[in-house]
Amino acid sequence: MSKVFVGLVLLGCCYALGVDLGCVTGLFTDATTCSKGLSGTLTNTLFDAVQTAAELALKLIGVMTLWLGLMKVAEKAGLIELVGRAVEPVMARLFPDIPRGHPAISAMTLNLSANALGIGNAATPLGIKAMQELQKLNPNPAVATDAMCLFLALHATSFTPLPSQTMALRQAAGAADPSDIVGPVALATALTSVVAVIIAKVFAWLSRPPPPPAERGGPG
Amino acid sequence: MRQLLEGTSHTAIPVLFMAVFLIAAYRKVDVYAAFIEGAKEGFDTAVKIIPxxxxxxxxxxxxxxxxxxxALSRVLGPVTEPLGIPAEVMPMVLIRPLSGSGANAVLVDIMKSYGPDGYAARLASVISSCAETTFYVLAVYFGSVGITNLRYALVVGILGEAVSVVMSVIVCRLAWG
Incomplete structure (x- = not known):
């Protein structure tokens, strides 16, 4: 994660400083770019952004509390177990490392369902819940497991039969039929999910631990 | 069809709450105590992920x-145009993994400039719906459990993002050529 973090920050800073330097030295003469001063823009937006992020985090406290509260009620009522049993035939194949009946399966399923139904604000709470359940099975708590990577791959390409947010934007923009994207999106996300699973499985296979030395049959 | 789908999205929450609470009450669960127990966990987690x-x-x-x-879109546009991604859609491709609200702003912009029913707007809509804010999800999900070594999750996330774009182009070509 450190690489991503450093990469994004350096990318932004270098570009802003580079363009500003170019303007000062007269290398760039584009008036619209040079009039603003990118470094200044970056600085101002940065402080706005961290403020927005903190506000977002506060809002997230609300939805996290609500959804995990509901989850616990569902868990005590035996409903989570029911969900787990219903999806077990598929999930057990995708996640062979997870013991049968483990709550991680249900949590992941609920997260992916929330995404699919377009209940966006439930997705993060349920996703984090799923990660916490997966973490309980993790022998090395600082390192991601194969199951986590596969879950993230499924999440990133999640099957979306109802892109409600995009439809709302299309409607607002006056599209003739805002829902014309439903079919293409459903098809594309379904296919992408399949490809993502294959990619994740290939990486899992490539990064599998080497067999114990006795079985390897080295020289001599 | 749209009404049906939107209806599903809107009624999901009340139906969910009603079903869970009714079944829990029927099974003699102390609903309020259970809710608060889970809510406490939710609160702690939410605070933990703030940094x-x-x-x-x-x-x-x-x-x-x-x-x-x-700037990147202007540079990459001529390269991606023959691959089926018009230059005006490139900002969407680049911003989607970073920011959901940014992607929405780009989509509105594309629809305003090129018409909501043009190929560019449709492709941008499909990409926006298919892809995900991968960097945010990676940071927050793995952050919430304190994992620092992501192994191949980042690569798979980025590849997934790329596959989403390619698949969107293929499907949009088929649907609206």
């Missing part, structure tokens, strides 16, 4: 605010 959230959103803002996305 991860603020950190990644700060880094993303640095890339977004400078106009780097637009």
């Amino acid at each position: 991860y959230l603020v950190g990644i959103l700060a880094a993303i803002s640095m890339v977004r605010s400078t106009g780097l996305i637009d």
Whole structure:
């Protein structure tokens, strides 16, 4: 994660400083770019952004509390177990490392369902819940497991039969039929999910631990 | 069809709450106590992820605010055009993994400039719906459990993002050529 973090920050800073330097030295003469001063823009937006992020985090406290509260009620009522049993035939194949009946399966399923139904604000709470359940099975708590990577791959390409947010934007923009994207999106996300699973499985296979030395049959 | 789908989305919440609470009450669960128990966990988790959230959103803002996305789109546009991604859709491709609200703004912009029923707007709509804010999800999800070594999750996330774009182009070509 450190690489991503450093990469994004350096990318932004270098570009802003580079363009500003170019303007000062007269290398760039584009008036619209040079009039603003990118470094200044970056600085101002940065402080706005961290403020927005903190506000977002506060809002997230609300939805996290609500959804995990509901989850616990569902868990005590035996409903989570029911969900787990219903999806077990598929999930057990995708996640062979997870013991049968483990709550991680249900949590992941609920997260992916929330995404699919377009209940966006439930997705993060349920996703984090799923990660916490997966973490309980993790022998090395600082390192991601194969199951986590596969879950993230499924999440990133999640099957979306109802892109409600995009439809709302299309409607607002006056599209003739805002829902014309439903079919293409459903098809594309379904296919992408399949490809993502294959990619994740290939990486899992490539990064599998080497067999114990006795079985390897080295020289001599 | 749309009414049906939107209806599903809107009624999901009340139906869910009603079903869960009724079944829980029927099974003699102390609903309020259980809710508070879960809510406490939710609260703790939400507080724990704040540093991860603020950190990644700060880094993303640095890339977004400078106009780097637009500059990259101008450079990459001529390359991606023959591959089926018009230059005007490139900002969507680049911003989607970074920011959901940014992607929405780009989509509105594309629809305004090129018409909501044009090929560019449709492709941008499909990409926006298919892809995901991968960097945010990676930072927050892994942050919430304190994992620092992501192994291949980042590569798979980025590849997944790329596959989403390619698949969107293929499907849009088939649907609206």
